[in-house]
Amino acid sequence: MPSVGVIGLGDMGSGLAKNLIANGFETWGRDLKDTRQQAFGDMGGHLATSTAEVGRNADYVFVMVMKGAEAHEVILGEGGLASSMKSGGTILLTSTIKPAEARAIGEGLKDTGLNLIDSPVSGGYPGAQAGTLTLMAAAPDNVLGDARPVMEAVSASIHQVGTSPGEGQVVKACLQSLIGSIFSATFEAAVLAAKAGVPGQVILDVFSTSSAGSGITNNALEKIIDRQFEGTGSHINTMHKDLTISMALGEELGVPLHTAASAMQIFHAGRTRYPQGDNWVAIRVIEEIVGAELHRDGAKATR
Structure with missing residues (x-):
């Protein structure tokens, strides 16, 4: 079974983490707030001290941060997922950001050997906690197919809405x-x-x-x-x-x-x-x- 990471453990990310753990995935998590880190550890997650540590240990990483600049930093910044994940790994961009920001992240990931699924979510806090989110996923068929078991752990409905970054947004x-x-x-x-x-x-x-x-x-x-x-x-x-x-x-x-x-x-x-x-x-x-x-x-x- 693949290992999974979650960057951003707030109202939405904590729900992702909870359901990944409940479905048997080894789950690594990182948040800037100590209280969220502690809550994640209490539910059985592996606490990471940096984004890079999550990247090194996870085959799939959900990025659930608030803004496009934050997603860009987590993925492409110094010590980000682009430089720490193993080739073949997949980043699931579940944050809601501008389509142009998602396209820029996709462009930045070219030649890294990593996959990107642009998949904002709907369902809010109740859906995240219950594992019943709707995912609007844009990625090639093979990438989405490989990631489906991980996505099904947090979602009741997965819609392929495109194949390229930005289309989900x-x-x-x-x-x-x-x-x-x-x-x-x-x-x-x-x-x-x-x-x-x-x-x-x-x-x-x-x-x-x-x-x-x-x-x-x-x-x-x-x-x-x-x-x-x-x-x-x-x-x-x-x-x-x-x-x-x-x-x-x-x-x-x-x-x-x-x-x-x-x-x-x-x-x-x-x-x-x-x-x-x-x-x-x-x-x-x-x-x-x-x-x-x-x-x-x-x-x-x-x-």
Whole structure:
């Protein structure tokens, strides 16, 4: 059985590591935060003191960091995976970054003997922890086929969306433009209900059993009506970053993204007002404007 590494052990990476270990893979991990390192060690992972140590010990390495510059440094920087992994090894770029950044990483890996699977994920913290993520994978057939057992340990759905670096990121940018729009529409509908005095439980019951119901809508409403705005594993920084990528792709291709642009501004306002919050905290900005909050047992006027 191949050995596997995970670089980045936060909300998403910790879920990857947990499920790899549970599926019997020898798993090496690295994170800059000591608390995450300790949690990884406690679940049975092999603690690494550097990216290079992960690379030397792993046949496959998941890179789950926040930004493109971080992914570039982990993979191509001094002491990175490109210089430490054995020829024939495979890097799984599961971070969400700009398509151009993924293409640059792919270009930098030419002539290294390493494979790259550009495979951003969807499913958030619950999907990562449960091992049910959706993977949008771009890589040649043989590379993807060889990596499938490792990918199946963390995923319920693997889609080959292309063969070249950047193609996975393009699909993720399209997806996030939709998800962000669903979020923002849910926030607005919830505040409309709050201002009208409708209890949150009524809204959840109706929305979740209607044609508008979805995992995104239902989960957001649950968090909103229970006023759970922090510590749910879905920090607003991530969605904000993803929407900037979607908007940049739209600009690059000349595609108007009117609804996603509105969502971007709602998330921007939420992130500015509540920088420590999770996705659903953006609703509080709208609630403050209209003076009403949606709670499970009823609406609350705030002025």
